[in-house]
Amino acid sequence: MPLDTTAQGAAQIEMSHVFKRFDNGTLALQDMDLTIRQGEFVSLLGPSGCGKSTALRMISGLLSPSSGQITVNGHAPGSAGKSAGVQGGDVSFVFQEPTLMPWATVFDNVYLPLKLRGLSRREAEAQVTEALEMVGLAKFGGSYPRELSGGMKMRVSIARAMVTKPKLLLMDEPFAALDEMTRFKLNNDVLNLWRRNGLTVIFVTHSVFESVYLSSRVVVMAPRPGRVVHDLALPDATTRDAHYRTTPEYAETCRLVSDALEGTMDDVDLNH
Ligand SMILES: Nc1ncnc2c1ncn2[C@@H]1O[C@H](COP(=O)(O)OP(=O)(O)OP(=O)(O)O)[C@@H](O)[C@H]1O
Numbered sequence: 001m002p003l004d005t006t007a008q009g010a011a012q013i014e015m016s017h018v019f020k021r022f023d024n025g026t027l028a029l030q031d032m033d034l035t036i037r038q039g040e041f042v043s044l045l046g047p048s049g050c051g052k053s054t055a056l057r058m059i060s061g062l063l064s065p066s067s068g069q070i071t072v073n074g075h076a077p078g079s080a081g082k083s084a085g086v087q088g089g090d091v092s093f094v095f096q097e098p099t100l101m102p103w104a105t106v107f108d109n110v111y112l113p114l115k116l117r118g119l120s121r122r123e124a125e126a127q128v129t130e131a132l133e134m135v136g137l138a139k140f141g142g143s144y145p146r147e148l149s150g151g152m153k154m155r156v157s158i159a160r161a162m163v164t165k166p167k168l169l170l171m172d173e174p175f176a177a178l179d180e181m182t183r184f185k186l187n188n189d190v191l192n193l194w195r196r197n198g199l200t201v202i203f204v205t206h207s208v209f210e211s212v213y214l215s216s217r218v219v220v221m222a223p224r225p226g227r228v229v230h231d232l233a234l235p236d237a238t239t240r241d242a243h244y245r246t247t248p249e250y251a252e253t254c255r256l257v258s259d260a261l262e263g264t265m266d267d268v269d270l271n272h
Helices: 052-060 106-116 121-134 150-162 180-197 208-214 242-246 248-265
Strands: 011-021 027-037 041-045 067-072 091-094 168-172 200-205 217-222 227-233
Touching: 011 052, 011 200, 027 052, 027 200, 027 227, 041 052, 041 208, 052 067, 052 091, 052 168, 052 200, 091 150, 106 121, 106 150, 121 150, 150 180, 168 180, 180 200, 180 208, 180 242, 200 208, 208 242, 208 248, 217 248, 227 248, 242 248
Parallel strands: 041 200, 041 217, 091 168, 168 200
Antiparallel strands: 011 027, 011 067, 217 227
16 A cells, blocks of 8 residues: 555654664664654554654653654654643643543643643633533533543543644553443544544554554554554545444455554564
8 A cells, every 4th residue: 555645734743763772772763764744643553562652752752762853843842832741732642541630620630731831720611611522521520530430531631632722642552441342432532533623643552453443544663673664554534433343445454454563573572
């Protein structure tokens, strides 16, 4: 499948000859080149230890490369709004754990990034309400995290990421800890957010099925050292719905991506 980037927007993220070696000597990423254009939904797919999270953390500015260049919207990663923690201005990050403040209501959890930017509760109210509506939690603003299911907590975490209206959403295995039905539901929520808000999404996952369902492009990575081995453009992602999972096209694309992934497993030892 040739990668057709002509229909996409401007380059938003550029990684050029990026290497990351940790202090203990592990070469987590070797010579990674990646260009992501505005509006793409890109999954980073690969076995444990292939450097998916490392790549995402470098794009967010949480980690620096050992060598090579990364730019996000033409600037060094994380250079805008770094004080906002997980919410870096134009860029938001959703982790595997929802990381909510247990003592604060859902409203206050979602308000946090705006509070850190100096907005009063009153000034932030409309934006927080809109973000909660986006994820179907408008009625739960007064609830506490302990009163919510795992899927609802993750939706709060997504609302918190969306409240700053980011242009780029980075998601590190956000649904790995959830049951399959909740995961399917949240996959649809994320697809809808992506379509409606003109976002760019980079989504880290181990799951072939999830990557094919969500993405306009799947970047397959291999470990030791972590590197990109395939870059696959997928059929139109803008019209997918739950029915897509039952189509022959979905099955065929999963098979293609699975074959690409299997090639990376040849020398993986499972004690990793
Ligand atoms: N802070 C660190 N110090 C040393 N080594 C690290 C550190 N973080 C990650 N590594 C190593 O770098 C490699 C890539 O790790 P990374 O977490 O990016 O992989 P991954 O593909 O996201 O894995 P997983 O799917 O298991 O989360 C691994 O070998 C890991 O052990």
